[in-house]
Amino acid sequence: MGTFMFDDGPISLRHELRALMEEKLPPEWLGPFTADPEDKAMSDAFCRELAARGLLVPEWPAEFGGSDMTLDRGLVIREEMWSHSEPRGGQYYGPNWIGPAIMEFGTDEQRALHLSPIARGAVVWCQGFSEPDAGSDLAAMRTRAEPDGDGFRITGQKVWTSWAGWAEWCFLLAKVPTESDDARAGVTVFLIPMNRKGIEVRPIDGLPGPHHLNEVFFDGVRAERSEVLGRVAGGWDVVRAALSHERVGIARYARSDRMLSRVASHVAVDRPSTLRSDWMRARILNRVSRLVCRRTLAAQAESGSLEFEANAARLITVRADQFAADVTSDALGAAFFEDRSTAGAPFGGAVEFFWRYSQGATIASGTTEMLQLRLVSELKKGRRLSAAEEVADVGEAVTNLIGGVDRLPALRRAVDDPSSRQALRDAMTEMISGLDPRDGLDSAEQAAEVARRCGMAAAPLPIEAMLLARDGVPVAWAGPGGVLEHADLYDRWLLVGEEPLHAIYRAAPLGTRTGAFVVPEPDELTHAPAPGPADAPLALALQSGYILGALETSLDLATRYACERVQFGAPIITRQAVGFRLADVVAELYGIQSLLHYTLWRIDRAPHKALSDALALRWYAVDLARRSLRVAHQALGAIGLTYEHDHAMITAALQPRLRLPFSVGHTLDRVVDAVRVVGFASLFPPDGEPHAG
Ligand SMILES: Cc1cc2nc3c(=O)[nH]c(=O)nc-3n(C[C@H](O)[C@H](O)[C@H](O)COP(=O)(O)OP(=O)(O)OC[C@H]3O[C@@H](n4cnc5c(N)ncnc54)[C@H](O)[C@@H]3O)c2cc1C
Structure with a gap:
């Protein structure tokens, strides 16, 4: 998988655009959507300026007036424009999707007539x-x-x-x-x-x-x-082809990022509060929004229109946009009412403007319900998340080793006979020998696929710890008091955390069924070699890979059942109360998958700074798990609660990973704490926050 979509670059282009806007536009200008014709004139002049610099239709071919720029440069332009109130105003339809539609479907005469005026910044469509x-x-x-x-x-x-x-x-x-x-x-x-x-x-x-x-x-x-x-x-x-570009063409997340950053001083980050938590959640959701949009655009640039991904990305994006608008508005309190017409309004009234505009995000260009309908129809056809080709082989090998996913054979065997895990552990150890997730991004991706495949079958192994083992000693992030899942499988463990414990615990007896393999108390503490900086974030990232796999199986079980189960004369998936919730889950799984790739990339690039990233990923994964397991259980009715059904087994087997090393709320608190220490990579980092590298 290409990684350019994770980057903020080319940074020099960002700087050029910010300098240009500062020079050509009034401070805190909120764009041309006012009753004042001067604002429209300013927007038109700005479009001509962009065109003259080759920045209005950067990705278009030169023969149509473009600059043949690569997608990454085009993305920088979209992000900078949208985050600064879209100074292109009404002109962005032309460059974004009407021009490309004319290129694709138009005659030579139509191209000659229309493309040049769009490229010159001389026309509104x-x-x-x-x-x-x-x-x-x-x-x-x-x-x-x-x-x-x-x-x-x-x-x-x-x-x-x-x-x-x-x-x-x-x-x-x-x-x-x-x-x-x-x-x-x-x-x-x-x-x-x-x-x-x-x-x-x-x-x-x-x-x-x-x-x-x-x-x-x-x-x-x-x-x-x-x-x-x-x-x-x-x-x-x-229309279909044109709109799949429009769906992810607007960089909504860029404006949210800037607004969330600007209100940081209105959010008390040094003490617990709902506002502080919401603000952090909004930043994480916004990061996911950016990743799914960029990933979808990159994939579409290679393969043409991708409806499934575009619909999932848009569902995530418009919801994140509205949440960011609510949170930034809450942060301002009564100052929210100081709009662009109020002298001295905070940020020139940008927050109120953002909130008003965001109200239509889930309606314009097709409502969220239409996106859900299309996702449901893809689910019915058997469409699921797909993994990158580069990791397919290792993934297949893992699934074969654990005996497949149907009926969760490895898990069922282990529940009947816990000692069967030892043979599985030995076979898996042999298979993953030589694979060290710290060896670079490719290795980390392979390891994440191993964890994901184990999660799909709820394999009863501490696979994350095994993948990170140092000298045969598994590396894990233990819960408070050293509580560990599968602690009995190894005599010695190397534990990591925000402050590495540098300790080895000895295993104690097994617990109950919903945490069948959780060991409550360590009984011995000895010193161990210090872990590396990537160990702690990788432990969380690989664990999220496992959770992703388990949730994919959960969704698959619920979807297949909902397609087959007929009540009141129709398959229950045709009822929107069932289908739409499944659609939401598949969109968010696309979100976790994207966030996981990004987090591995961050860990590879800046391991000392990646703890906030890994914690954010874990929060997103466990927060979704709580909701999506419930969605699947609800779709399955009573049958899903029986251990005869795979879903009950998955739900029970996943509990330790959702609660250890810490539960969803504690995870979010830790994200906030980690951000204060290492920062959180953003397009617009808040003043005073450590630079995330
Ligand atoms: C800011 C803004 C700008 C816009 N700009 C343009 C533009 O430039 N050009 C243009 O052509 N249009 C534009 N639109 C219109 C937009 O495309 C429509 O609003 C949108 O397609 C929804 O149509 P509607 O408003 O008639 O809602 P309706 O279709 O009446 O829907 C009302 C509600 O019912 C739900 N609903 C409808 N059918 C179903 C179903 N089968 N199952 C479940 N739920 C259902 C919808 O999801 C929605 O929640 C714009 C809208 C906004 C808000």
Whole structure:
């Protein structure tokens, strides 16, 4: 897996953009969405400036006016723009997805006509999709394109059309007559100038502020055949391809990152409080949001449109955005009401502005429910998370060694006969010999895959500790008092933690079934060699890999059951109360997987600074585990509670890893403490926080 998407670079480009914004835009400028035409003029001038520097459509091919820049540079530009209130204003549709759609589906004439003005920063486009009776159900649109000589006459109404009052062009959907019963048949994309006779725009006032919402009426508007993008009646495919780019094209997380950083002085980080916890959670969720967006864009750049990933990423992103807006608003207290019109408002009123705009995040460009519906349909088709090809071999070998996942054979054997773990331990030790996660990122990725595969089968082994073993002595992060899972499997343990204990504990007897292999008390303490700086964060990261694997199996069991179980005449997955929760879980699993890769990369690059990263990963994993196991149990009904069913076995077997070395709440407290010592890598680190390296 490529790692550029973890990086903040190229840093010099970030600096160039920040300097440019400082020079060209007023301090605390919140963009052009005001009633003042000066703001729009400023945005237009800024777009032209970006274009002149080759920064408006950086990733476009040079032949279309772009700079042939790599995706990483394009991402830096999107992040810097969005975090500074998107000074491109209404122009970002063009560079982000309308231009690429014209490149992909347009004729040579259309490319010649449209791409250059977008690349020069000289045109605003609007998107005419939604209608009064066609919102989520876009195919129900009524706007008609009746054949008229060589062309068409378009009649109908669009609504919520952002920037329609500014736009020179509209990316418009209308239906041509067709014999087909399919509601999507006939949908056609038209590229229509907004000054054409028969078009009327009426603004709608609301929470997002001026220019965001409009009605647009089309009264017998003439459209030429040459203004159809793609095939006549082939518009649905164009829209699908275009929107999968739009879904992850907006760097919402960048603004959240900056806002969370700016309100840091309003959050009492030195004492426990709900606000402090929320603020830290928002930062972690925002990190996940950034990772899934960047990862999806990188994957799409290689493989074309990836709906599953794009939908999962967007679900995570818009929710994180709204949470960040709530937390930053809470942090300000009554100062929240000092908006951009109040002289001396904190950050020029940016927090209130952010909060208002974020209210539409889960609605605009398709609601979260539509994302969930699409994720459910992928789950029904058997779609699951996939691992990187580079680790597939080691993963297969581990699954074979533990006897597969179905019926959790290794776990069931160990519950009946705890001593069977010793043979399994020996076989696994042999298999992983030579694999040291401290040997670089590739080795760490392989080790994480070993842990994940063990988790998928709830293998009864302290696999993380085994992977980290030094001279045959397993390395673990023990709970308070040295409580360890599977402590009886080894005579000696090397324990790590925030402050390494430099101690070896001796094993004691077994505990109960929900922690079948937890050993309550160490009975001997001796000195041991000091662990390295990567040991503690790796212990947590590999443990999260195990948890990820177990949650994947949990989701798979619940999904398969929900597809097969018929109640009230239909499979229960077709009920949104069941399906949507499963969709949320699969999206968040994509989140943990991305955060795990990132954390391994951080540990490899800056092990001394990576404890906050590893703790954040653990918090995300255990917090999700608590919720997702419950979702799966609920979907499974009573059968999932029986030990005959694999789900009850997984739930019980996972408890030690969810509670040791510390539970979810304690984990979050530790993240906050660790951040005070080593920082937390962010695009906009808060003032006074240690530099995360
Ligand atoms: C700030 C903003 C800017 C926008 N800009 C544009 C634009 O430029 N161009 C444009 O064309 N549109 C734009 N939109 C419109 C946007 O695409 C629609 O709002 C969105 O598609 C939802 O449609 P709707 O508002 O009619 O809600 P509805 O479709 O009426 O849905 C209402 C609620 O019901 C839920 N729902 C509907 N059907 C189902 C179902 N089958 N199962 C479960 N739940 C369901 C929805 O998820 C939602 O929660 C914008 C919207 C906003 C908020």
